Amino acid sequence: MADSSDALSRLEELSVSGHLLSKLKHAQAASRAALESEFARIGITIPQFLALANVDENDDISSAELARKSYCSPQAMITIVARLEAAGLVSRAPAAGGGRSLVMRLTPKGTELLRSARAHAYAIERFILDRLGNAQYLALLDALDRVTAALSEGATVTKTTPWDAYLENAPAVLEPERTPQRARKRA
DSSP states (O other): OOOHHHHHHHHHHOOGGGSHHHHHHHHHHHHHHHHHHHHHHHTOOHHHHHHHHHHHHSTTEEHHHHHHHTTSOHHHHHHHHHHHHHTTSEEEEEOTTOSSOEEEEEOHHHHHHHHHHHHHHHHHHHHHHHHHOHHHHHHHHHHHHHHHHHHHHHOSSSSOOTTHHHHTTOOGGGSOOOOHHHHHHHO
């Protein structure tokens, strides 16, 4: 296994497309494209899948909580829920405590579509597992959890972030190369 000086050396030598955050974005874009393609085959979108899965996993969930758990704004979730309800995939009823809050549940049709969507998502994950092998797959899951935790630590609204200490040590090598052609464009 390479030591940290090897990793640091590689970090300083990479172009933007080779950096970790760029690679994470490319992986996210590829996974989103794969899911969109699969879900299109069964007539569902990723936000609809997330909403259905969260309704299934959270009894009597409100629309506001559903938006938080599905990574979208409350306004976007209102549209998603309206479409799911119009398609007969979820039903809404007043919350037990009264008030204006409505809670959602999957209909049998929604349960069946979610089962199919989960099968399609599983097929993609199984494909990745077969390409990486068990050890690399599990190591990747662990590494992604640690990256998420580390970045979440710095995502709170404060005056400083955990990575501020590294800013002053950013190597000059991170500056884009100035080719004659780029120099002319800047002039």
